[in-house]
Amino acid sequence: MTTTVQQRRRALRKLHExxxxxxxPHPWDIGTARYLQHLGFKALATTSAGIAFSQGFPDMEWAVPRDMMLDHIREIVAATHLPVSADFESGYAHEPEGVASNVRICLAAGVAGLSLEDKTNDKNRPLFPVELAAERIAAARAVIDDVAAGAVLTATTDSLQGGGESFEQAVDRLIAYSEAGADCLYAPGALTREQIATLVKAVAPKSVQVLAHDPMLVSLKELEDLGVRCVSGGSGLCRVAWGSFMQAARDLAQGNLSAYETAVPFQEINGFFRQDLAKGRRSQ
Known part of the structure; x- marks a missing residue:
C-alpha cells in the first residue's frame, strides 16, 4: 500500500481530532516497526531511548547526535506506511531560530508529526523558562505551517519527570504551549484521574497524550472517557525487550542454559518476516 506524506499527516491529525x-507504540528499528504495523496499530512514534540504547548511548538530551537521530527517523518512516511521529527531543537547539531550522530538516524526513520537549539537559536549570519554551513551540509551528501543513506538533513538558515543578506548573506550561501553536499536549508521568481531567479541560479542544506506564492508574476506557486522545507507549516496549535480554544474558553468564527456554521460536519470527517480505514490504 502506497501512502503519501500528506496522507499520513492527515491520518495522524484525524486520530488526534x-x-x-x-x-x-514506539518501535526502535525496522523490524519492530514492521511487526507493529502488522498488528494493526494506526500510528507509530520513534523513541529516543530506543535508538539511544541500541547505539550504546544513555537516553539524555542530544547524547544521540542530531544527524544520527534524523537517520533513525528516516529509517522508521521508510519502514512503514503508517504515520510516524518523531521524538525529536528538545529540537537539538536552545534558541527558537535553531529549533525552527532543525524542525524543518526533521519534517523533510517525511514524518507525520513530531514532539518537542522543554528539557535543557542542564541540572541547574532542567527546563527552559516557560516564555522561551513557548517561543520554541511557536517557531516549530511556523515551520510546519510553512512547509508541512497538517503535521501534528506535540509539546512535551518534563515538569513531572525531573523538572522539579508541580502539577499546576506543568498545566500552566502546557497551556502556554497550546497557545503557542501545539496540537497535542503531553506531560509524561503517573497522573491521577483528577489530574488528567484537569489537564484535558485546561487545553481543550487540543489533544492530550498520556504515557503508558506500570502500573497504569487509569484504564484505557477511563482515559477515553476523560477526554484523552492518545496513549504513548514511550520506551516501554524497548525496555520490555531489554529486560528479557538482560535477564537471559545474566542467566547465561552464570552458566544457566535454561535462559533460552522462553525464547520465541525461530520459525515464528522468521516466518513473519518471510511473509512480510512476500507482501512487498518495501512498497510503501
Whole structure:
C-alpha cells in the first residue's frame, strides 16, 4: 500500500481530532516497526531511548547526535506506511531560530508529526523558562505551517519527570504551549484521574497524550472517557525487550542454559518476516 506524506499527516491529525482514543507504540528499528504495523496499530512514534540504547548511548538530551537521530527517523518512516511521529527531543537547539531550522530538516524526513520537549539537559536549570519554551513551540509551528501543513506538533513538558515543578506548573506550561501553536499536549508521568481531567479541560479542544506506564492508574476506557486522545507507549516496549535480554544474558553468564527456554521460536519470527517480505514490504 502506497501512502503519501500528506496522507499520513492527515491520518495522524484525524486520530488526534477524533472522539475515540488510540494507542501509539514506539518501535526502535525496522523490524519492530514492521511487526507493529502488522498488528494493526494506526500510528507509530520513534523513541529516543530506543535508538539511544541500541547505539550504546544513555537516553539524555542530544547524547544521540542530531544527524544520527534524523537517520533513525528516516529509517522508521521508510519502514512503514503508517504515520510516524518523531521524538525529536528538545529540537537539538536552545534558541527558537535553531529549533525552527532543525524542525524543518526533521519534517523533510517525511514524518507525520513530531514532539518537542522543554528539557535543557542542564541540572541547574532542567527546563527552559516557560516564555522561551513557548517561543520554541511557536517557531516549530511556523515551520510546519510553512512547509508541512497538517503535521501534528506535540509539546512535551518534563515538569513531572525531573523538572522539579508541580502539577499546576506543568498545566500552566502546557497551556502556554497550546497557545503557542501545539496540537497535542503531553506531560509524561503517573497522573491521577483528577489530574488528567484537569489537564484535558485546561487545553481543550487540543489533544492530550498520556504515557503508558506500570502500573497504569487509569484504564484505557477511563482515559477515553476523560477526554484523552492518545496513549504513548514511550520506551516501554524497548525496555520490555531489554529486560528479557538482560535477564537471559545474566542467566547465561552464570552458566544457566535454561535462559533460552522462553525464547520465541525461530520459525515464528522468521516466518513473519518471510511473509512480510512476500507482501512487498518495501512498497510503501
Amino acid at each position: 477524533a472522539s475515540s482514543i488510540f494507542v501509539m
